Amino acid sequence: MKRWLIAGGVVLVLFAALVVVTALLPDSPDRMAGSITNPRPDGVRALGQVLAADGVQVTQVTSLDEAIRAGSGATLAVYLGDELSDAALARLSDVPADLVVVHAGGSPLDSVLSLTDGLVSSDYWWANDEHPRAGCTDPDASAAGTLTPATVGLYAESDRVMTCFVGEEDTALYADASTNRHRVTVIAGGAWLRNDTITREGNAALALRVFGRHPSLVWYLPGADALATTNQSDDPGTGIDAFSLLPPWSRPVLAVLLVAGAAAALWRGRRFGALVKENLPVEVPASEVSSGLARLYRQGGSRGHAAAGLRAATVHRVAGRLGLPANASPELVVQRLAEAGDEPPERVRALCYGPPPSSDTDLVELATALTDLERKVSSSD
């Protein structure tokens, strides 16, 4: 029993350790939406593999430092799912490589504005058009012809911006502009280049042309170092270090207390010598025969047998007290019992020599009556 408890405890601890380790490990890029190595429906691996087959060198990065290393003659694709920090935006704006911004989520409005030097802004709404047409002179967009629509739209803030797939109220899905450092292409929505949608409409054509402009593509999925942490009011638990609120010595003191706790566990846990075993004698419940017999009677419903036993035992017990011989006739027994117990002889005869009871209730009544009779006879003298 104890061995099983220990084994169970070990398994539980191992399981807990596994859960903790899994929770602490960072998400693999292979599982993140918009990752170029993610083969799931929300990944972009199909595009990456086709581009690689066409001779484009595709690399995926998640840190800002690696992303800004992309030199001129390369394409830096920024997959924007969330707002980026100001510092990250400033560094990305200085990158010599051409930028392709995938405006995947709904919130990074300021980031789009900042990355295009204020040339392109975005809105939460585009149009109710299912099959938007390019309708512009941009070679990439016109080659695609149609595109899967997005839920966000782009505005051109300047004449220098080429917009395509224009819907109602001048919002577009595709915007192309050049800043003084590099060319910036912004495409609204992340739903058009995913593994499950890349083959629809003209998505594949647009993606291959835009991301294959240069022989090298750096696919940047912004990690924790680039994301803005301005949403503290919504979720104070993330991003803020609890130790920053405590005195500087709190971490070392915690370490000391942990070590002391471990030492205390050792102090209390060390056994003062081995346990001593006890040799126990064998024991059998003495009434095992009786209770087994009782259960057999009950299961077999042998009320007659049980009643006969009770009657015979009662007569046997009172026989000695009443001076009855062992071979006394029923008449003599009934007569003596009726005299001693002050009961009518018919009733005594029915009790001691009557028919077997027909139900358990009758049996209980008979047993109780026999006990009463015996008590009367015993107390009469």
Added chain:
Amino acid sequence: MAISGRLPLLLVIGVVPVIAWPAPLTVLGWVLLVIAAGALDLLLAVRPDRLRIVRELPGSVRLTESVTSRLTVTNPERRTARLQLRDAWPPSAQPAADRPQVVLPAGEARRQATRLTPTRRGDLAAAAVTVRSFGPLGLVARQKSLAVPGVLRVLPEFRSRAHLPYRLARLRELDGQAAVHVRGQGTEFDSLREYAIGDDVRSIDWRASARATRTMVRTWRPERDRHILVVLDSSRWAAGRIGGTNGIPDQLRFDTGIEVCLLMAALGAASGDRMSLLVADQRVRLRLPGGGKGSVLARFANGLSPIEPSLTETDWSLVAGEVDQLCRQRSLVILVTGLDPALYADGLGTVLARLGHDHQVLVAHVTDPAETTRLTDAATATDVYDAAAGARLWLATQALAGRVSRMGVEVVQRDPDHLAPAVCDAYLALKAAGRL
């Protein structure tokens, strides 16, 4: 190795320097400092196996009484030893868990007592003595378990000794020490003395009176130097647990049998009879022929204490052979066993018939108080079936008892508390009747 509570305390004190210089190096430094102090302490601690430990233990104790096991520890080293000792015993010995720290200067000896109150009959073997030897700082101890053998024999409780004085008084009445000088059955000639007024004239010995020229009377006393053999069944029947209700203590049937043996030993020895004891199931567990030296009661108690019943059936032909060897003359054979139809068919019947021919046999049967409880008014069907089964078994036992009685065998059936005195009363009655 074991650490004391001072070590974690010392580590906690490390909070002070860490607050003063909050750096990881301070933590590491403090922990290393404590470890170094602990290592030094461990090195300076006296090795437990250098100590000399001697145990003092009484040989035996009666169940429910307490004894003290004493350990004398001598420190032959030139350093002072700081010790904590645990004298380990099985749980049924109920060792008191008081383990003070002992400071033992070089060359001196100290004694530590552990009080034991055994709750189980038999031989209790002491387990190891565990020694914790702390260093001078009291941080770390060397721990080692040393074998210091010792065996404590726990004798049966002999609860029925309360019934002994009354039986001894009865015996003295029979024995002629009281004024009962009546010639009759069950008496033997004791001595001649001068006639005193009031003596029965029928006891005047005329031949001796003629020789002595004074009127002499014969005095009589009950038979002495009879042989009594108690046979205790240690089979599966004896392993039955009875009691626990109606104020009767929870016990095995075997324990009741031991009470019978001990009370009979005390009474039989006082009446001058030779007492033998046989405990058997499939094999002979104990064989104590009469006529040995020392107190019969002590021999019986000592011999019976380590025996536990086994889950086997009794080999009755083996018992009959042993009885033949032990009883050269006509004896009283007291069989402590169950009057159970199954046991009877198993060989007890034939043995009883044979033994009853050669000896006076008495069967002592202990009843289970649980089986004789009467029905109450609030009985359920289950209770009634239980009572019916109990009644059936009781009837079978009564039928068997009647059959055995007709063979000339005495039968005593009582509950566990009253069996031993009842057997003694039957013995005294047999003695008074001269049937031994």
